[in-house]
Amino acid sequence: MTKVSLEELIASARSGFVVSFPTDTVPALAVLPEKAALIFATKQRSQDKPLILMAADSEDLWPYVQGSEAEYQIWQQVVDQYWPGGLTLVLPASDRVPKAMNPTDPTTIGIRVPKSAIAQKILSQTGPLATTSANLSGQPALETMAEIAAQFAEVMTWESTATEFSSKNTALSQPSTVAKWTGSNWQILRQGAVNLDV
DSSP states (O other), rough: OOOOOHHHHHHHTTOOOEEEESSSOEEEEOGGGGTTHHHHHEEEEETOOEEEEESSGGGTTTGGGGOHHHHHHHHHHHHHOOOOSSSEEEBBBBTTSSSSSTTOOEEEEEEHHHHHHHHHHHHHHOOOOEEESOOOOOOOOOSSSHHHHHHHHTTEEEOHHHHHHHHHTTTTTTEEEEEEEOOOSSEEOOSSSOOOOO
């Protein structure tokens, strides 16, 4: 793993490299959406496990989803209540979503705004990024810089101490809750950091 300054990490992400940074849940691997295949290769991740599109603000994510005006109102109410935070919404994807984000079902996209100052600072300058937890597929999420360094030598990560990395993440070991819109209500696909009141 290459430890770099925040400015270098942001520049690397904008240039299409896989980067890693803290979020409000587990540390993320992230890359430009059109380069999503790099994450599948890095993680040895199955193509049927889609990535999450993460952004600094919900307004950056709405162009990637499509729905009726009534659906947008329902989604906005949930977003207003739970974002930024540990909730991923799986919604119908617009044609702006690269197929590489979700190779086996490009009709949906998971979106999230993290409640993490460092993640938001990065995402505000890179735009939305394709993300997933920093670990090899099927293994527990990595929680420290040393663990990430050992597994992902080629990934650029923010230069900080393990203490700094952990102390900013109160729910570090708990992934986001994933809720999928079925067309009429929410289906919880994974219970995580947030209890969605639906």
